[in-house]
Amino acid sequence: MLGGAHTTNVGSExxxxxxxxxxxxxxxxxxxxxxxxxxxxxxxxxxxxxAQALVAVGIFVFDCxxxxxxxxxxxxxxxxxxxxxxxxxxxxxxxxxxxxMTCMQLARLLRECSAEKRIEFADAExxxx
Amino acid sequence: MxxxxxxxxxxxxxxYDALEDLxxxxxxxxxxEIWHHSDYATTSHPFGSWARGWTEVKVNWEEGAAVFGxxxxxxxxxxxxxxxxxxxxVVLGDAAYGTGIYRSKLYMSDGELNLNLNCxxxxxxxxxxxxxxxxxxxxxxxxWQAAIGRMVExxxx
Numbered sequence: 001m002l003g004g005a006h007t008t009n010v011g012s013e014x015x016x017x018x019x020x021x022x023x024x025x026x027x028x029x030x031x032x033x034x035x036x037x038x039x040x041x042x043x044x045x046x047x048x049x050x051a052q053a054l055v056a057v058g059i060f061v062f063d064c065x066x067x068x069x070x071x072x073x074x075x076x077x078x079x080x081x082x083x084x085x086x087x088x089x090x091x092x093x094x095x096x097x098x099x100x101m102t103c104m105q106l107a108r109l110l111r112e113c114s115a116e117k118r119i120e121f122a123d124a125e126x127x128x129x
Numbered sequence: 130m131x132x133x134x135x136x137x138x139x140x141x142x143x144x145y146d147a148l149e150d151l152x153x154x155x156x157x158x159x160x161x162e163i164w165h166h167s168d169y170a171t172t173s174h175p176f177g178s179w180a181r182g183w184t185e186v187k188v189n190w191e192e193g194a195a196v197f198g199x200x201x202x203x204x205x206x207x208x209x210x211x212x213x214x215x216x217x218x219v220v221l222g223d224a225a226y227g228t229g230i231y232r233s234k235l236y237m238s239d240g241e242l243n244l245n246l247n248c249x250x251x252x253x254x255x256x257x258x259x260x261x262x263x264x265x266x267x268x269x270x271x272x273w274q275a276a277i278g279r280m281v282e283x284x285x286x
Contacts, residue, residue, distance in 0.1 A: 034185050068185060069177070069192045100274055101177030104281040105192050111284055 008050075010042040011035065015068075017043055025055030025090075029081075032066035035074045044077040048084040056089040062106075065098030065124040069105045078106070082113035093119035133259075137218045137225040137252050140259045144250060145213045145231070151194045152210045152233075153203055160190045165253055165260040175246060175269035176277065196277065199284050202236035210235065213248065223254040231266060238285075242276050244269055 008019040015033030027050055035043065054060060070078065085093065093115075097103045103121060110116040131139075140163065147159035164170055166183040172190075173179050180189040203210055211233025218227045227250045235242040251263035268274075 034188075068180065069188050071184065071188045099178045100278065101174065101189060101192055101196075104176070104196050104278060107278070107282045108195055111282070116282070 008046055010046070011039040015039055017047070019046055019050050021050050021053055025053065025058035026060070027051060027054055027058065027090075028061040028063065030063040034068045035070060035077075037073065040070075040073045040077045043074075044080055047077070047081045051081060051084045051088050054085075054088045054090040056091065058090040060085065060090050060093040060119070061096065062094070062119070063096040064102055064106060065096050067102050068099060069101050075105065075109060078109050079113055082109055082115045082119075085118065086113055086115040090118075094122050095119055096124050097121045098124060133220045133225065133254075134218050136259050137220060137227065138216065140252050140261065141213065141216060141218070141227045141229075141250050144261050144264070145211070149209055149211065151190060152197045152200070154194070154198050154200075157187075157190050157194050161187065163261050165255055165262050167253075167262060170262050172264045173266065175244065175266050176274045196281055199280060200235065201285065206236070211244070225252045225254075225259070226250065227252070237276060237280070239276075242273060244273055 005020055005022050010016050010018075011033070013033070015035045016039055017029060017031040017035075020028040020030075029047055029050070031043075051060070095103075095106055107116070107121075110119060143159070144163050147163050150159045151157055164183065164186065168182045170183045170186045171179060171181050172186045174189065174193065177189065180186045211231055213229040213231055216227050216229035218225060229248055231244065231246045231248045233244045246267040246269065248267070249263070249265045250261055252259050253262045
């Protein structure tokens with residue numbers, strides 16, 4: 001899927017994210033655990049900016065199979081990404097689901113950001129993640 | 130004040146009163162109050178996985194409140210949504226646990242949604258005050274989880 005790739009890693013095993021962007025306009029973000037303040041801050045600074053590199057034929061994947069429900073600050077950082085995605089060009093958006101309560105939180109945030117029609121949920125097994 | 134067993138029983142019933150508040154969009158203040166806010170607090174729900182430490186536990190209850198914030202099936206209902214049944218309490222010094230069966234009934238747009246789950250609550254006495262430090266409910270059946278997921282995605286029940 002990804003051409004020439006560049007990676008950003010933030011956080012620890014307990015909570016963090018990884019951004020894998022590509023020169024061909026695709027974007028994959030993997031997120032896990034519960035984010036401490038420094039991870040929230042880094043996500044807010046990096047993820048929406050990375051989403052600006054998506055192109056009309058690009059694919060966005062948000063791998064959340066190991067992500068826990070986030071607190072108010074983490075939710076707001078994800079909202080900033082979703083608002084960016086709501087106005088970005090891309091062909092297909094996928095959230096890889098795991099924890100059911102996290103999925104419900106993400107579904108609510110998508111709806112709040114008017115991005116629910118652009119991004120669908122997929123099982124990790126079906127997605128081959 | 131009654132016996133330790135009576136106190137623990139009262140705390141566990143207050144926990145389910147707090148859950149009822151949460152399900153009826155009355156907020157999470159009562160749920161916050163019934164827990165010791167410790168780093169060893171843990172909780173697991175009919176959907177989702179473990180939350181460990183009060184910060185994560187609190188977020189889980191808040192998200193539960195957000196999930197049921199879109200549920201409107203109780204608006205014209207006077208009976209409880211759910212409660213603990215067959216509660217048995219065991220006290221061991223300053224720790225105690227209760228086992229029971231949580232039964233609830235939700236009225237969704239496409240019919241009733243019933244839940245029957247084994248639950249365990251652990252209560253700890255700190256400075257003479259019994260509060261919850263652990264809550265575990267079995268995972269709900271998949272069709273129940275799917276119905277709640279559809280409600281969240283649709284934004285209404």
